[in-house]
Amino acid sequence: MLPIVKARGSSNNDPVEYELNITQEQINPDCSEYNGNAVLVNQQLPGPAITVKQGDYVRITVRNFLPALSHPASNVSGAGLNDVTIHFHGIRQYGSVNADGVPYLTQHPIPPGAEYVHEFRVVNQAGTYFYHAHVGLQEQTVFGPFIIHEANGPSEKYDDERIISLSEWWHVSRASLEEYFLGPQFELIPEAQSVLINGRTIHNTDNPASSSSSCEGYSVINVERGRTYRLRVIGASTFRTLGFGIAHHNLTIIEVDGEPTKPYSVPFLEVAPGQRFSVLLHTTQPLNDYTIGTNRRWAEDVSRGSNGMAILRYHKRESRRHASKRQVQNQEKGAIVTRLPHNQPRFPVAETPQWIWSDLEPLHGVDPVVYRPASRTVKIRATDQKMPDGSTRWFINDVSFVEPSTPILMDLAKQTRRPPSIFTTGAAKSSNGYDPYLGTYPLEYFEIVDFVLQSTHIPGEPCRSHPWHTHGHSHWEIAYGTGEYDEARDGSIRNVPNPLQKDVTLVYPRPDPTEDIHGNSTLATDQVGCGWSKIRILADNPGIWAMHCHNAPHMLMGMMLILEEAPHLISIPSSMRPQ
Missing domain, CATH: 2.60.40.420 (Cupredoxins -  blue copper proteins)
Structure with a gap:
């Protein structure tokens, strides 16, 4: 070996x-x-x-x-x-x-x-x-x-x-x-x-x-x-x-x-x-x-x-x-140690959403991209559903991730993959940024995209936390809130004073305190929003990038999506190209 x-x-x-x-x-x-x-x-x-x-x-x-x-x-x-x-x-x-x-x-x-x-x-x-x-x-x-x-x-x-x-x-x-x-x-x-x-x-x-x-x-x-x-x-x-x-x-x-x-x-x-x-x-x-x-x-x-x-x-x-x-x-x-000292660290019994994240500050100041207007906002709504065979899958905007049959990067190298057309058709807004033909979320080079990471639950059941990870990019968490994100109501919220550039954001459980499962408008079996975080990505890195929950069982069960970023600018090594 x-x-x-x-x-x-x-x-x-x-x-x-x-x-x-x-x-x-x-x-x-x-x-x-x-x-x-x-x-x-x-x-x-x-x-x-x-x-x-x-x-x-x-x-x-x-x-x-x-x-x-x-x-x-x-x-x-x-x-x-x-x-x-x-x-x-x-x-x-x-x-x-x-x-x-x-x-x-x-x-x-x-x-x-x-x-x-x-x-x-x-x-x-x-x-x-x-x-x-x-x-x-x-x-x-x-x-x-x-x-x-x-x-x-x-x-x-x-x-x-x-x-x-x-x-x-x-x-x-x-x-x-x-x-x-x-x-x-x-x-x-x-x-x-x-x-x-x-x-x-x-x-x-x-x-x-x-x-x-x-x-x-x-x-x-x-x-x-x-x-x-x-x-x-x-x-x-x-x-x-x-x-x-x-x-x-x-x-x-x-x-x-x-x-x-x-x-x-x-x-x-x-x-x-x-x-x-x-x-x-x-x-x-x-x-x-x-x-x-x-x-x-x-x-x-x-x-x-x-x-x-x-x-x-x-x-x-x-x-x-x-x-x-x-x-x-x-x-x-060193000798094997199987006994602990009597002293123990102490952890608070109560948990606080956002922990101390709003108090942290980047050492060299907040990146100016945080203060620029976003090109668009894409809502990523995660739900879990029982399948006909009795299994459970996680869905992102009603799509559960399934691996492509061949690597997307190789399809690009062989020029067998059509380019994204979502931006020229004007369908980006109506489709929430998803291209159903490609199975990806296409991004234009250097656009600023805000992703709203929306958690859901059935009222009365626990709301789960989700650590979202972005490949190919660090991102900025710029806002968070309770319940279901609404663009008209929540789009201008900026409640993170000094956003850090990081690659994992934990979306904390934040059910809507006014939620009423007995109301006429919501069935007890419907999944409703129970907390969201808005993260910002600068699309400065052409590539095929995963974005997923880093709770590995959730990712395994489908809680993942693909960002297809400026594919015409991706640097593909010669070893991947047809000889």
């Missing part, structure tokens, strides 16, 4: 190279009685960190070493045959849409025994990102950090940094979960048996299966007293939004999804699937161990408590040489 390889050239024009090898391993990350088969990157959970500098040219080879299956193990396209793709989450891929890693949009999925080479330059981005699988529910265990260091050094000063990845682990096979979500038995998304911090936790603290050779106990984050650390917190969870905190420590937010922010101190983070934060941690407490904890946020009728725990371990301040040596030793040969 080939290990990860990193090679750096003498200039930004020489590629930084990595190899990601996808394998199937049996793991027990939560020291439980359940040993499950999992798809891993380089036999690690999380996968190895990719670290580059702003402006670097990157070449990443993904090799699929999964066993070939003659018959699908599930009814998930690609996943049942052990096909794979890797998406670099938050990387905008300017001029390199073929490296975005979305099956049947930008490439064929990689079958067992094959490989795919991603080549791209990191353009005008720095911060905390990650990579993950984009087939079925493989992302549960196929993910790893992607860190871009600033070309001229960070704007905030700190002594060192640590990466913390949050994920979930179910005591059931991935294929079984996929079949459940897409089958007639589906009712609700089950909570994961464990929340993992850097791929580890203890499922049952009263009876850890520490005798198992695969049990690694809690993750231990080693720090020195009297220093300042940058913690890069990655929301690699599959389903649940998680609270994250450290006992007796505040966290100072300095980055969200790659956007530097003015420092803002919080007692805990609220991390939706796909979101990333950088926070400064000042190690000013007495020498001790401190519990790093999580809890479930925006969860109806389930325990908010979580077994996602780790340990922050203080050491005496040492010289740089000795500290570096001790850090390596602690990471590689």
